[in-house]
Amino acid sequence: MAMRVAVLHFAHETVTFLARDTTVADFTYPGSPARGEALLQSGPTSYMGGFVQVAREYDGVELVGIESPLWPKTGSGSGWVSAQAFETFVGRMIEELRGGGHFAGVYLCLHGAMAARGVARPEAELARRVRAVVGKEVPIVATFDPHGNEDAEFLRHADIAFAGKYFPHYDCHLQGQRAARMLVRAMRGDYRPAHATVRVPIISPTVVQWTGASPWMDLIQRALVWEARAPDAFVNVFFGFPWADVADVGMTIQVLTNGDAKLARAIADDVAGFAWRRREALLHGTPIHPIPEAVALARAAVARGETPVVLADYSDRSGAATWLLRELVAGGFSHTLIATIADAEAVAALRGAQPGDAFDREVGGRVDPSAGAPVRISGTVLQVFERDGEPNVWVAFGQGNVLVLTPHLEQVMEPSWIAEAGLAIDAFRVIALKSRVHFRRGFDDSGFARTILLVEPTEPFLGTVRLDGLPYETVDLSTFYPYGAPAFP
Numbered sequence: 030m031a032m033r034v035a036v037l038h039f040a041h042e043t044v045t046f047l048a049r050d051t052t053v054a055d056f057t058y059p060g061s062p063a064r065g066e067a068l069l070q071s072g073p074t075s076y077m078g079g080f081v082q083v084a085r086e087y088d089g090v091e092l093v094g095i096e097s098p099l100w101p102k103t104g105s106g107s108g109w110v111s112a113q114a115f116e117t118f119v120g121r122m123i124e125e126l127r128g129g130g131h132f133a134g135v136y137l138c139l140h141g142a143m144a145a146r147g148v149a150r151p152e153a154e155l156a157r158r159v160r161a162v163v164g165k166e167v168p169i170v171a172t173f174d175p176h177g178n179e180d181a182e183f184l185r186h187a188d189i190a191f192a193g194k195y196f197p198h199y200d201c202h203l204q205g206q207r208a209a210r211m212l213v214r215a216m217r218g219d220y221r222p223a224h225a226t227v228r229v230p231i232i233s234p235t236v237v238q239w240t241g242a243s244p245w246m247d248l249i250q251r252a253l254v255w256e257a258r259a260p261d262a263f264v265n266v267f268f269g270f271p272w273a274d275v276a277d278v279g280m281t282i283q284v285l286t287n288g289d290a291k292l293a294r295a296i297a298d299d300v301a302g303f304a305w306r307r308r309e310a311l312l313h314g315t316p317i318h319p320i321p322e323a324v325a326l327a328r329a330a331v332a333r334g335e336t337p338v339v340l341a342d343y344s345d346r347s348g349a350a351t352w353l354l355r356e357l358v359a360g361g362f363s364h365t366l367i368a369t370i371a372d373a374e375a376v377a378a379l380r381g382a383q384p385g386d387a388f389d390r391e392v393g394g395r396v397d398p399s400a401g402a403p404v405r406i407s408g409t410v411l412q413v414f415e416r417d418g419e420p421n422v423w424v425a426f427g428q429g430n431v432l433v434l435t436p437h438l439e440q441v442m443e444p445s446w447i448a449e450a451g452l453a454i455d456a457f458r459v460i461a462l463k464s465r466v467h468f469r470r471g472f473d474d475s476g477f478a479r480t481i482l483l484v485e486p487t488e489p490f491l492g493t494v495r496l497d498g499l500p501y502e503t504v505d506l507s508t509f510y511p512y513g514a515p516a517f518p
Contacts, residue, residue: 032090032213032216033130034132034135034136034216035095036068036069036077036094036095036136036138037095037126038063038071038099038137038138039097039118039139039151039155040138040143040174041100041142041143042105042142042143042176043105043110044346044491045108045109045272045274045275046108046491046499047107047108048396048397050107050146051103052111052113052114053114055101055102056101056118058418060418061098061099061100062098064094064095064125065093066094067094068095068097069092069094071099075201075205076204076205077138078202079202079204079209080138080206080208082205082206083206083210084136084212084213095126097138105438106371110146111146112145112146115145115146115147115148119154119158123158126163134169135167135168135169136170136171137152137155137169138171138172139155139173140176141173141174142174142176142273144274149275149276150180150182150276156169156171156187159186168215169186169188169189170187171183171189171190172192173190173191173265174192174198175192175193175195175198175238176235176238176269177269177281178277178279178281179267180226184224188215188222189208189215189220189222189285191204191211191265192283194240194252194266196235196238196239196240197442197466197474207263221287221288222288223286223287224283224284224293225283225290225294226281227282227298227300227301228279229517230279230509231280231308231509231510232504232512233269234271234343234492235271236315236317236465236466236494237311237313237315237494238268239466239469241473247303251300251303252265252300255299262284262285262292264283264284264297264300266304267281267282268280269281271496272346272492274500274503276504280304282297282301284296308510312511313511315483317483317484317494318482319484319486319487320342320486320487321356323482323484324353324357324362326480327482336458336479337455337457337478337479337480338459338460338478339468339473339480340460341464341483342463342464342484343485343492344399344491345399345400346399346438347371347397347438347491348369348435348463349370349393350370350399350400351392351393351401351402354370354393355404357459363430364456364457365427365430365458365459365460366430366452366459367430368431368441368462369433369435370392371393371434371436371439372392376422384410387409387410388406388409388424388426389405390406391403391404392405392432392434397491399486399492401486408427410422410423410424411450416449421434422434423452429456429457438463440468441463441464442471442472443472445471446471
């Protein structure tokens, strides 16, 4: 008899300080929601792809893709998931699950930092509703991004969870594979998970969480050593996502073992204690430059021939911020690529434009104070083309400069993104990106960039490392390091 596994997906990294809610319409576009094979093939190199690959290696396992929304069109550049959006999509999932017959297991492909209006812990609430349908004996497994804001609540309703360990997120496919393998073992009764969860009172901006260097590399290595030395033990390190004003924000260590609760607790305490002892290095080991200072450093690097220079503006959560663009234009930079500025209105107005058409308009800004004011760019349309179903407008201006306009926040992770547009990568001495750490995948780990500067505006706008400049209402920063003196055993 086939072991039928229900597969569901609901993911968003919610920036609650953004004014614009994430709605049903944002999750609805050609291809989303997806169900059946379309859902199962929706992330071939990510968590979903790893899960599907390994699950289908087992005879007798049948995957059933339950209708699910894919990532919204806005990516993570939008605010609270509206109550209507959450209830609409979860309601459809539960209805289909209830009418779908018997399931031997359930896979939830999640993110962990979704924030929904009126729902304290959206992922845990989804697991609770799924549990109410499938019963207490059916194992539920989930995968998460390491930037999840998770506490013990999710595993009160689900059985097994796997979070990615690396930032950039290199191991999503691997964690999906693990989830499939352990779900099959749980369905067969070979894995009976015991859990331990420890909250660590550390809150950190994502830009400092790069696992390619100490001390975050050391924290992940601590988790990996435990997984190597203790068979069937798995350690999730949730770094936390600070741009969500929610009760479970911050760092969490979560450990699963095969029925050994005492071991799970010992491992969780050890990894949490390690993080707490290294807290100062975790928070203060990454240099961040105010934009004017970074631009001056970039100019000096160009003069020394230490190019290409990457200016990574990690603080822009809407994608529309113009602070770095303004500084580069005012400074008369040449051979510079600005990728990207989010401006849906400008992109829509330029649909159908042809290469060589004149371009003279204000771009970006306007969204909220963190985005700044629009900047006027005068030049010519280089090209307009579709990328992942969304139009991109490339504008040439000044001396060898190119500006890329997109409808929503776009994080450029690979230099090949430039080559796709038919441009010579070595034509640019300076590349200004909107990215936290993801860009290191192609611009740092590959050895491409000779100079890398992380930047933010001089004011503590949304996305800042100065989290005490944000209007938290639910979160009391004094209960977290480095903003208070919390006690931690």
